[in-house]
Amino acid sequence: MAWETIIGLEIHAQLATQSKIFSGAATAYGAEANTQACAVDLGLPGVLPVLNKEAVRMAIMFGLAINAEIPSRSVFARKNYFYPDLPKGYQISQYELPIVSRGSIDITLGNGETKTIGVTRAHLEEDAGKSVHEGFGNLTGIDLNRAGTPLIEIVSEPDMRSAKEAVAYMKKIHAIVTYLGICDGNMQEGSFRCDANVSVRPRGEKKFGTRTELKNLNSFRFVEAAINYEVERQIDVIESGGKVIQETRLYDANKNETRSMRSKEEANDYRYFPDPDLLPIEIEKKIINEIKQSLPELPDAMKRRFIEEYHLSEYDADNLTAGPALALFFETTVQHSGGEPKLSANWVMGEVAAALNRENKDYNQSPIKGEMLGGLIKRIKDNTISSNIAKEVFTAMWNGEGSADEIIEKKGLKQVTDSDAIEKMVDEVIAESPQQVEQYKNSPPEKQGKLIGFFVGQIMKKSKGKANPKQVNELLKNKLAD
């Protein structure tokens, strides 16, 4: 039977405020346990929450970026459940009147087509603390530094039909919140997290199948792997005569499998009700318009501009606008490259991406800045160095040995374009390799192309890679034809 996959995502993005959503405690990551948890965060008796203006502004920015309506009135509600990292016994969240109502974003599919994914809503809420299960013997340690950190939860419509679409959607939301500067997007530190609701149904069927909720998907790769595993599992269950149970399942990256966390019998009954400690948020049209005016260029607009201005392919433009640091790095590189956008794109997504990946760094942490990379590309463009030598220069730049020009000068890497010098080397190599010359001369033309590589290689070795390959090739062909 042919099956169809239905996926909806819930994304939690931590807002990049200095202080918490309802208290004046700091939100900085990595502080010593419980040093950033104040009386409000701990839920001590007698405290009252006061809403952070910046968190509201950031949530509105997100709403405007996905073309959603921002209602004039929005209400906080208590979501009641008991867990040790939730000191009050309830989480302050939003239920009936979220700050952002329905919007949508476009994703680009593998075949280049665009698909619109609905965003049901986005609401403001506070994060919980952290449970530490190791290092405390039979007990669990609780760190409440994260408790009260502002989040927006972004809930999608069940519009995605494959794990790849889900990842494309998640990447687009990630790009939007980082372009807006409202979230640092760091998935290792948990600033950007995702749960996936997954179900399958026979192709053509209108009714949704029973869904499971996958948790612990803290990288784009895990989202894809977990959904693919879960789809296979659900199909297996149904095809062997069983029924999918509505439950929460935890993804285990080490084993690449999902396993049951809790079933519907124990499912939480949150008993939402409006929080009497907080008055409704009222947002004037004037404020919304002011925020609208202040929005930065967003990924879709920037992508269109890259295609127009730099004549890049859809694919390149898509990749280069995946994050604000990357896009800025690329544009800086182009500006200093002497008008070489395509070559810049190749270097940024090739050598630079690989080097950053090895050291687990983002583009704004790169030891080579866009200006410096542009300087290197300029020297490839004007034939001062070959692409191969450029890689050597790049490594030296990465290790802090200076600018491209300094390194080329210091290491004497200038390409040899002096035809006399090249001719001398060509003659030497021909004289040293009578056997290969013989073989070349006796081969049909279609084989000669391959054989000439041997001579080019020898000459490059002799010149330490500095001979201009185009000149070498021409000279060789002429000489060997004699």
Place this chain on the structure above:
Amino acid sequence: MLDKTDVEKIAWLARLSVSEEDIPNYCRDLSNILGLVEQMDKVDTGQVSPLAHPLELGARLRPDVVTETNQRDHFQDIAPAVESGHYLVPKVIE
């Protein structure tokens, strides 16, 4: 009318320990409260906008500034068990 399992479920959700002999009383009292709510439900509120808060005011917002200092030792004085800065609780594993 709520029955015994309803009361047990409500008690569990609120993490309240309810003794067996008190359950019939809770069934009766809670049912009476719900009966009153049912009675109020019959009032036509078509012309009334939903009320989220009895005060007719919008939220006052605070600027995004860190105003709290580290008072961990002070707070942890009253905690039953702490170790290396963490509050300790019985093991919770999902």
